[in-house]
Amino acid sequence: MKALQQRILADGHNLGHGILKVDSFINHQVDPMLMHDCAQELARRFQADRPTKVLTAEISGIAPALLTALELKVPVVYARKHKPITMPDTVFLTTAPSHTKGNYVDLMVSPEYLGASERVVIIDDFLASGQTILGLIRLAQAAGAHVIGVGTLIEKSFEGGRELLEAAGMKVESLARITSLADDRIIFAD
Numbered sequence: 001m002k003a004l005q006q007r008i009l010a011d012g013h014n015l016g017h018g019i020l021k022v023d024s025f026i027n028h029q030v031d032p033m034l035m036h037d038c039a040q041e042l043a044r045r046f047q048a049d050r051p052t053k054v055l056t057a058e059i060s061g062i063a064p065a066l067l068t069a070l071e072l073k074v075p076v077v078y079a080r081k082h083k084p085i086t087m088p089d090t091v092f093l094t095t096a097p098s099h100t101k102g103n104y105v106d107l108m109v110s111p112e113y114l115g116a117s118e119r120v121v122i123i124d125d126f127l128a129s130g131q132t133i134l135g136l137i138r139l140a141q142a143a144g145a146h147v148i149g150v151g152t153l154i155e156k157s158f159e160g161g162r163e164l165l166e167a168a169g170m171k172v173e174s175l176a177r178i179t180s181l182a183d184d185r186i187i188f189a190d
Helices: 002-011 023-027 032-049 062-072 131-142 161-167
Strands: 013-016 019-021 053-057 076-079 092-098 103-109 119-127 146-156 172-180
Touching: 002 023, 002 032, 002 146, 002 172, 032 062, 032 119, 032 146, 032 172, 053 062, 053 131, 062 076, 062 119, 076 103, 076 131, 092 131, 103 131, 119 131, 119 161, 131 146, 131 161, 146 161, 161 172
Parallel strands: 053 076, 053 119, 119 146, 146 172
Antiparallel strands: 013 019, 092 103
């Protein structure tokens, strides 16, 4: 998606070590118009698969997931990282490594909001190693739901996440595929 690529080039910051900072328009401050355009495109790519829920991880995935769910006219569920007192004792729980935090995070979903009849599309801000998304897939599968695919705003294809997800049988759609962040540059697949 050219608008997203142009925004990454204009306002994204390559911090080295495979880290791309997009805090000014995706991760800390959100550009709602760009996010809306991205959500429309992701919804278009998954509409024919007839999803009944959108699933994402707390926190950065919520904005693209919410707007994609709005376009698809389905609810969005986000996996919590900390269990609130309002969540039942029995939950779907997995752990996944966090690339930006340098440790493991818990991901949990209440069985009240994810069940066996669901057709789930997973939407997230980044696809890098694929570990967080694999965690979301495990949560959906634990609920008995059918995962119909994964959509992300930005893919760092040099980290191998796509191959991991496709090997697991997932349809993968990314709006901006980055092939390299070497030498302080941002290189796209297109």
